[in-house]
Amino acid sequence: LPELQYPERLNAAVELLRLAAEQPDKPALVADGQVWTYRELDVRSNQLAHILRDEMDLKPGNRVLLHGPNTPMLAACWFAILKAGGIVVSTMPLLRGHELAKVISKASISHALSDVTCRTAVHDAMETTNSLRHIYGFKKDGGMLLEMARTRPESFDAVQTAADDVALIAFTSGTTGQPKGCMHFHRDILAICDTFAKYILKAERDDVFIGSPPFAFTFGLGVSLLFPLRIGATTALVENGSPPNLAQAIAQFGATVCSTAPTSYRMLASMPDLSGLKTLRKCVSAGEALPAATRQLWREKTGIELIDGIGATEMLHIFISADEQEARPGCTGKAIPGIRACVLDDDGQPLPPGQAGRLAVKGPVGCRYLDDERQSVYVQNGWNITGDTYVLTGDGYFEYQARSDDMIVSSGYNIAAPEVEGALLRHPAVAECAVVGLPDDLRGQVVSAFVVLAPNHQPSDLLKKELQAFVKDEIAPYKYPRRIEFRSALPKTATGKLQRFQLRPQAESSS
Ligand code: 3UK
CATH class of the missing domain: 3.40.50.980 (Rossmann fold)
Structure with missing residues (x-):
């Protein structure tokens, strides 16, 4: 370019x-x-x-x-x-x-x-x-x-x-x-x-940007500081980007371009009165996979098609995305202008469309770690290996599967944790959930869900059974969570992302 x-x-x-x-x-x-x-x-x-x-x-x-x-x-x-x-x-x-x-x-x-x-x-x-x-x-x-x-x-x-x-x-x-x-x-x-x-x-120049992530998270630095100033627009800064605060600030400043994480869109969409969001015209979702249900919910409630994009601190910002016209549910998008992206097998060879493998990207910005040992893990043959598993479709869309370490192998089946989470989230009793593979003598790993219930729902064995049956109906039955545990909260990073590794028996400190 x-x-x-x-x-x-x-x-x-x-x-x-x-x-x-x-x-x-x-x-x-x-x-x-x-x-x-x-x-x-x-x-x-x-x-x-x-x-x-x-x-x-x-x-x-x-x-x-x-x-x-x-x-x-x-x-x-x-x-x-x-x-x-x-x-x-x-x-x-x-x-x-x-x-x-x-x-x-x-x-x-x-x-x-x-x-x-x-x-x-x-x-x-x-x-x-x-x-x-x-x-x-x-x-x-x-x-x-x-x-x-x-x-x-x-x-x-x-x-x-x-x-x-x-x-x-x-x-x-x-x-x-x-x-x-x-x-x-x-x-x-x-x-x-x-x-x-x-x-x-x-x-555009007339836009008023707003977003929840702090500048310390490069997602926030881009959407709330760099992007608006580069084009001469205005940016509304919020100190606390929790969904209720964000909603209040959108109304206060008449914000038109909003950026936050998928869970936050889900919570905003469930507010009883959405009239304060009427000035919004563009919405960016990043940080975690966007469940198709959240995309649909946001479109129904606001009429806005979310712009999903995968970014990484290593790459500074978003590298695969799609605008409102090109958005496709279940896919993150295509390689953005200036970026090349492909899916590799474990030996670093490009995989044909349709097969799940490691996402590799290359472009004007790349990973440069402070400590050298990690550099050769993230950057291989000039490609940045983001640690995500994707499928490339025949027409250039990248379909998200999971963080590579969130792929569960159970009885020889490959199961992507976020897909199971996405299914659970469609059940009204589920406010939040995390799915991990727990070690199991028989199956190698067993799909296990940690569920935070929505208000007015009580944990019970009956509800566990109901959730399991629900997932079997939503996706291929072998992916259903054989174990379900109810929790009051899930472990998260400061940027609000699930730390699934905290839910596995020994917390790993790798990559
Ligand atoms: C995951 C996504 C699916 C993915 C970030 C936008 O999230 C950002 O940076 P981090 O270093 O994490 C990177 C990892 O997060 N991820 C991010 N976005 C998506 N997975 N769909 C998405 N849309 O595992 C990635 O490798 O915290 C996001 C801009 C700047 C950023 N730093």
């Missing part, structure tokens, strides 16, 4: 704020009680960059921890760090001290900018790490740090980084074990805007 030919010298923060000159008074960021125009975002991030360089002694290439919920100030700091030549390391707002400490030492972090609401965790982390030298706190509307910044010059000579200098280190959410740090370049930040956002999402 011609748009992916970036100049050798490129600072993503400067590029993303280019439209500030053209539309200085247009709101770039809105949040509860705050409106930041394009000019303000540009000027404040320049002033903050002065503080980073002059007060905090930031040198190009230093790694800066950015910690807090999505707020205008967090966004301004993100731009300031890149303008000053630093590398952004965003962390999930709810991380505890010991989890932050791991990130700080793995990424050799020297500086931190933290929302005061999460400062305790940063201070706890400092006690066990020694690389961190400078910490500044800020309030969501700026606080002292912004007061200080306001006294600095309004312009800043942004560091002329190379297009392939590292701009950010993103940590995976640990769906299968320990979080891993992934490095991405300045050009990668623009590349995701100029591929997925440009060709699949196709939002």
Whole structure:
């Protein structure tokens, strides 16, 4: 793609704020009680960059921890760090001290900018790490740090980084074990805007973006910061993206483009009154497989066809997707423009359409782990092996099966956990569920479901039988869960994904 030919010298923060000159008074960021125009975002991030360089002694290439919920100030700091030549390391707002400490030492972090609401965790982390030298706190509307910044010059000579200098280190959410740090370049930040956002999402300048995932999850960074600013749109930032909050904020800001996870769409759709969502026109679902039932439910309730897309921290953002016209239930979509994708067997040979195998992708952005040992597992012969099992159809659609480690082999049958979950979710008594293969002498593994019941449903043996019969009716009978256990909650990552490995007997710490 011609748009992916970036100049050798490129600072993503400067590029993303280019439209500030053209539309200085247009709101770039809105949040509860705050409106930041394009000019303000540009000027404040320049002033903050002065503080980073002059007060905090930031040198190009230093790694800066950015910690807090999505707020205008967090966004301004993100731009300031890149303008000053630093590398952004965003962390999930709810991380505890010991989890932050791991990130700080793995990424050799020297500086931190933290929302005061999460400062305790940063201070706890400092006690066990020694690389961190400078910490500044800020309030969501700026606080002292912004007061200080306001006294600095309004312009800043942004560091002329190379297009392939590292701009950010993103940590995976640990769906299968320990979080891993992934490095991405300045050009990668623009590349995701100029591929997925440009060709699949196709939002416009008048759009108001909103979403639940924090910037620390690259899904959220893209949909709530990079995509809207790249096209000069407005983004509404929410600190807590739970479905009720998100619904309230959509109505408050008149949001038109919403991004969140499948479970969240399911919960939004079950609200008694959906009139607050009427401004929405485009909705992106990512993070986990989108059950066909959720796609259908959302379309029935809102008239909107979800844009499903599979992305990964390793790939920065979405690489297989389909717009509203091309969407096909049960399929994630096709390789997006600029990306090549195929399905490989265990020896790395391409499989013909119709056969399940390992998804492999290649494009402008790829995996670069901080630690080298994992690199050769994810990247093989130049292909990124995402750890997902897919079937490629004859006409180029990728049909999701499961995370490769969530394929269950029972009595010689291959069963994809998400398919069984999808069937269970169609039963009204099921609010949430997770399916795993538990070791079994007879069958090797036995399909086992952990079910969270919807309000007004009580656990009973009778209900177990009913659910089993229900699944047998919905999908091939051999896939039904022979074991069912009721739980009040399921183990999840900070990004809200199921941690199925926690439900298996010994938690593995691999990949
Ligand atoms: C799974 C999906 C089926 C899949 C992400 C959009 O989720 C993101 O990144 P993570 O590193 O996890 C990656 C893994 O999550 N997955 C994500 N989306 C889908 N599975 N259908 C989907 N639509 O196993 C993948 O390998 O946390 C998503 C943008 C940026 C991201 N980082």
